Amino acid sequence: MCDNPSPYNPYQQLDRYIDGLPYKKENLIAILHHAQQLFGYLPDKVQRHIAARLDIPSAKVYGVVSFYSFFTMKPRGKxxxxxxxxxxxxxxxxxxxxxxxxxxxxxxxxxxxxxxxxxxxxxxxxxxxxxxxxxxxxxxxxxxxxxxxxxxxxxxxxxxxxxxxxxxxxxxxxxx
Amino acid sequence: MKLKTRDDLNNLKSQHQVLLQNRRSVQPVSVSEAQGKPRQVMVCGGTGCHASNSPQIVEELKAELQRRGLAEQINVLQTGCFGFCEKGPILEVHPDNVLYLEVSPKDVPELVEEHFVQGKPLERLLYQDPNTEERIASDLPFYHSQMRIALRNCSLISPEDILEYIAVDGYQALAKVLFAMTPESVIDVIKQSGLRGRGGGGFPTGLKWELTRNNEANNRYIICNADEGDPGAFMDRSILEGDPHSVLEAMLIAGHTISASHGFIYIRAEYPLAIHRLEIAIKQAKQYGLLGKNILGSDFCFDIEIKYGAGAFVCGEETALIHSIEGTRGEPSVKPPFPAQQGLWGKPTCVNNVETLANIPPIILKGGDWFAGIGTEKSKGTKVFALAGKVNNVGLVEVPMGTTLRQIIFDIGGGIKHHKTFKAAQTGGPSGGCIPTKFLDTPIDYESLIAIGSMMGSGGLIVMDESDCMVNIAKFYLEFTVDESCGRCTACRVGTKRLHEILTKITEGKGTLDDLDQLEKLGKTIKDSSLCGLGQSAPNPILSTIEYFRDEYLAHIVDKTCPAGVCKSLLRYDITDKCKGCTLCAQNCPAGCITGSPKEPHSIDQERCLKCGACLEKCRFDAIIHH
Incomplete structure (x- = not known):
């Protein structure tokens, strides 16, 4: 898990992380953890992006995001x-x-x-x-x-x- | 360096045994005798003490010792949990075995001056016996009835240094399994030990291994369940924080026994410190060749990967956990097939809890008979309890099975806080029940707890006193299960919600006697018809409180009062004749329902009172009472 906000485009960072994983779909939860660290929350757009990268329906990503209380779809305070x-x-x-x-x-x-x-x-x-x-x-x-x-x-x-x-x-x- | 043979491991052990030389000496020397000799200071680094600045204590100690030229002979280390969390941060000095409690970073200069320079213990930071007021430096009553097997290394070694673990016989059990035992004989030893799952289910561990091993497959998996979701339980976290290698070693042993080459640790994301220490432990084990290919020169290859939970209590259930590792919603599935038949990615999988695994290496080294000699007829060994709530000594305690609740709460726990009266002990978290005073002398094991309407669960033990409302506690747990029900089966999804609604009604003073019957009927139906353990046990807090504290329910329903004075809607605020007419309460009442002339006693309009308690807080004459 990374600690520091990055000056780079978070989508690029996320893609790099996904590319580095040996298995993709199986690591959906780890990817979502990472995405939440990068974006602060998991809006629709990010969920769709992940779905496209993993070639799975965005409904599946949404299903996982909404299931676990650790994930949030609303922006959080500082x-x-x-x-x-x-x-x-x-x-x-x-x-x-x-x-x-x-x-x-x-x-x-x-x-x-x-x-x-x-x-x-x-x-x-x-x-x-x-x-x-x-x-x-x-x-x-x-x-x-x-x-x-x-x-x-x-x-x-x-x-x-x-x-x-x-x-x-x-x-x-x-x-x- | 990579260890290539069993001899390499033994050599490393003998090289580093010196690390432990002065720790926990059987015959401790006095503080003055220890003067000038090498000493070790162990500072608790568990989550509780960590939150109370223990890392800063380590830094200050090192700096102060350096400043006084003592850094060479006195080594400062951070360890896992000492268990006595109530009195944290804790530190222990060896070989004089002096335990200091509630240490703050600003105590450090005085501590160094007194203990290490003057050679006498710093009295004011020693444990004080509440009865005799005597200061005790070591061998505290808190530890008297305890027996540490799963927690054996917590507070003894640094969890971030594999060499310390190796020095305390670490990975010796693995070596024995690899070179001197067959998988069948390992299963026999575990079976003989009588070890049962410590996560709550109590399934015999040896049998679980055997079932997984006996299923034909080209691949198998071992999973460590570290998804400790029971609110108020923190034993697994403490083991992972204090002795992560013992869990890795046990997973290696299990992996070799069931012929798996890959293991997963599924851990809550809420445990950053445990995750950090596990990551260090895995990295070090890889460096020393204790994870990876051809471990200790054998043909056994094994790797461990950490998987993070994301906040779902139901993922503690093994099938739900497996789905979560697979990257999907953590919903349980129907058993059979059991994970031992078809688990992770359809392969035979063995899921063991952290505490269960931590017991494995000593069982292998000391034998099944040794372990079976501890405990009761059907529950062997020890159990770690997270003792919390209204008890004087909150902490982590490990006792032989068969110890009574009274011994745990009163002897080890030091009794009830603020001299109040014991009302109930809750075991098993949201799946367990509330145990009343009459069962305080029941020896605790898996069977006896079920017989009195509770369960072992993972080991949370919450003590409640006279000021706790049992209806409100039942409501609290139901709120939890409603939140955490995954929604897959109707009985649990809808049923727990209905139960919660009825309880809310009762706590608001709107309950009827019919509601009480409904609670029992519905509770039993949910138990019978839910798919997984979450739903099957969710009504336990209600059913046990109705059975043992029926009078409290009746007080809420019939008399419309809350005997503990907790349920807000049933409270009544009144102004007594102590009132001096200062008008402070009237000025602060948000509902404007307090009237009266200055310097005359005031009164509260009960119809409009919000029961917020603002008047009670503001009153300087203790003239306002609530009942």
Missing amino acids: HVVNVCMGTACFVRGAEKLQQEIEKQLGIKTGQTTEDELFSLDSLRCIGACGLAPVMMVDGKVYGRLTHPEDIKQILDEYRESLAGDREPALKEGTPS
Whole structure:
């Protein structure tokens, strides 16, 4: 998996990746993972492109994209906030955490802020149950989030990093 | 360097055994005795500790030791999970075996000064016994009843260095299988050990291997199921993060036994650290010729490829997983044919869970009898549980089968958080059930858990206390199954949705006694008529809570109250006579339903109350109660 957004045409990059695979159709899911890294999401156009390259019906590509929750067909914000909704977090107040973030960002889970800075989602267990309730912003895990001020501080850090026009230290960046 | 013979492997082992010399010494030396001798500092690098800055601790430690001229004799390593996640980040110093808990990067200078320069343990970071308040440096009560087989190397070796794994007898079991055993005898040993699938099903592993081997085919596959989707379970991830080579070695052994030349590891994309460590492990195994052609000079060739999941719980089911590897929608298919007959690309395929595989190398080395000597009559060996929820010591624990829930929750887990009362333990995730207090002393194994309406599952163990509403918990799990149902069969797709609707109705105070019967009837129908394990077990959280916590359902339905005070629609906010009339609540009420004159007690219009709790949060006199 590649980490850095590329200055080159993402379609060319995707094609190069597909060409390098020993099997094509069997690697549809890996190709979609790669495409989502390159484009940030999987719009219609990208799905059709992949279908044409693999010589399979675009309905099949759509079927796979819509099946797996990891794939998204809507553009995401610059930073993706994921609230862990695993059972351990749930019994330690994940719902409250989710409501608090929704309040602070002014969006519902599954939506993106108007300034396209944040998308909010939930996921099922990242295995940091000792730190419950937790959220993950891009690749980074934040735990023991029971105070609204702590959440605000974390979100503000990401806001500021944008204002200062520099990337925060992230593990997995979403190419813009 | 490529290892070309078994002797090459043994030579490499003896060369690097020095790496382990000071670790986990049976007779630990005191901190002052260890002064000036070579020492090793193991810092936990599991996901939990990683999120709490453990990589930074490693960096700071190295820099501080360098600054004080101690870097030569003190080696700092990052390991896999120590299990005691509640108290992370954790680090252990060898050979004095001192365990430090809740270490932060800013503690490093003081820690180095006290422990390594002054030669005395830094008291404030040691474990404190909650009862005696005594500080304990090693041999913590958390580990007393545990037995680490699957987790044997987590926290002992660096997962990113194959030489460390080789030094702890790594790949010795493979060598034994290649040069001193026949595939039949390997199957016999595994059968004799009584090892059963740790992913939840509990199918005998030896039998699975034998069935796959006995099916005529020109090619076979071995798949490691690392699609750990049960929310609240993280044992497979910890094994892959802490000891990836043990899984690779087991896959090689399985591959040789069933005569497969290719293996796949299907892992969740949500586990970036585990993926990273696996990639390193595969690369190193290839460099040393432990993967690839003619392994250790034998005629056995084997390769392993990682396949990424994309967020679908149902892909933990073996046929769905196989479809996902084939690049299609991860929907399960009807069995038979079983994967052992017709699996990946139509070839006989053996799918084993991570924890199952991690048990294989020690079984080969120590024998089936040794493993069969641990556990209960029908469930052998140990089981790793991810202990979480309202328990004092959240973490990863490995205990012999037959250990009771009480031992796990109270002895190892340290009891319930904030001195509250235990209400239920949930095992098996969305497929399991809630176990009430009366079964706390049941020895846990595959059969006993099914007998009390739950199941082993992958090993998630969530503890709940008096403040958890069992109806709401059942609703939570149903929300999960509705989300994750793949939609292929009607019973699961439509049935779970109906169950969820009824539960929502009950939690909103609109339920009837008829709904309770409907839940049971529908639940049993879904169990009987679903295609795969997801649907067959989806009603378990409801059926078990109705059986053991019927009074809570009745409270919601008949009395229209939620005894735990969780279900919002059933809550009622009231202002008591402690109210000083400060008007703060009225100012903050979004519905404008609080009235009263300044300096006079206020009151809430129940009809218009949104039950948002804003008044309760704002009140400075504890005058508002909810019940």
